[in-house]
Amino acid sequence: MTTAKKCPMCGKPRKEEHTPFCSPRCRDRDLAKWLDDGYAIPGEPARVPTGEEDEEY
Template sequence: MTNAAKPCPICRKPRTPDNAPFCSTRCRDRDLSQWFGDGYAVPGRPALPEEIAAEVIAGKED
């Protein structure tokens, strides 16, 4: 199946090569807005700031 055969995940219109996997910059921007506005989320509890800091420090030591 080609990209053109799959619809835009936002509005279900045909995709365009310039904006794949979306049909337009509008739908691409709507998707980005969902990510920034916590519209999409990975299930699980929120990470504590101390856990994030420990991972950053551990990553620098590698």
């Protein structure tokens, strides 16, 4: 028995033309989540250079 892979946004079966999503809507929802900082990678926050420091990053 094989199980179809599911869309990571809504859980419906994936469609080849939108892999790994089921539709353009789910693909766009995922992109919006990335753009709105909805996803985060664990770790220390990145230091932002202020221009006043002589250190190179």
